[in-house]
Amino acid sequence: MSEETPIDRARENATGIVSMLVTGIWMIGLFTGQEWWLPALIVGYAVFVPLTATLFGDEEDREEWADDVTGTVSGETTRDESEREADSPNEIPLEALRRRYAEGELTDEQFERKLDRLLETETLEDVEEYRERASQERERELE
Template structure:
């Protein structure tokens, strides 16, 4: 495993660190009774954090995210309005991620990052939809 220097880790986590500092700054202002805490919150999250993300963000991760978002393989099959049967059942985002990793399109680090993001962003509705798709597939078999 590659050992990163503190400056490399700082650069890799600049957006997260900026978010933490902005949060600490406005929260300290709020708790000490400063009247400008709301302005600090708004400026911090609307200006400072996005600028830090643009300057130090991982462009490869952003590019991969956008590619995944617009990739037709990620889109769940559509439903015909006349019946409730799906016309097409495509692979789930997790299946796409596994396939791309197995095909060598993603490094170990990219796979782990995308897997963490996928698991963090799965909502209750997403989980229910995934379970429904899995049940439908089981019925088809």
């Protein structure tokens, strides 16, 4: 078993390190009243962090970063998200997401990312409608 050196750990975490440095630099500029803090923020996150992720990130990090930029998920077409998650008219997005995961269309990471996005955009009315529909289905099953 070989020990991991600090250089190895730095290389594995290069994207996080660069992100922290960029954040620290622009915050120093902001809090000291410098005028360059906003360009430092923009250039840091638009150039240095993606460049570091491309050079030092592993394949999963690069795919995730590319997915965030393009709004698609690796291996999927750019079909509209609402169209994809509501394949049948009565299927709610959560059920569609579960079905696609169960059928193997989505990896664990893709499922978790889409579930997080779905839960972030879920409205109270959607939740109430889902609960009402679920209780109606249970009542029908009991009859």
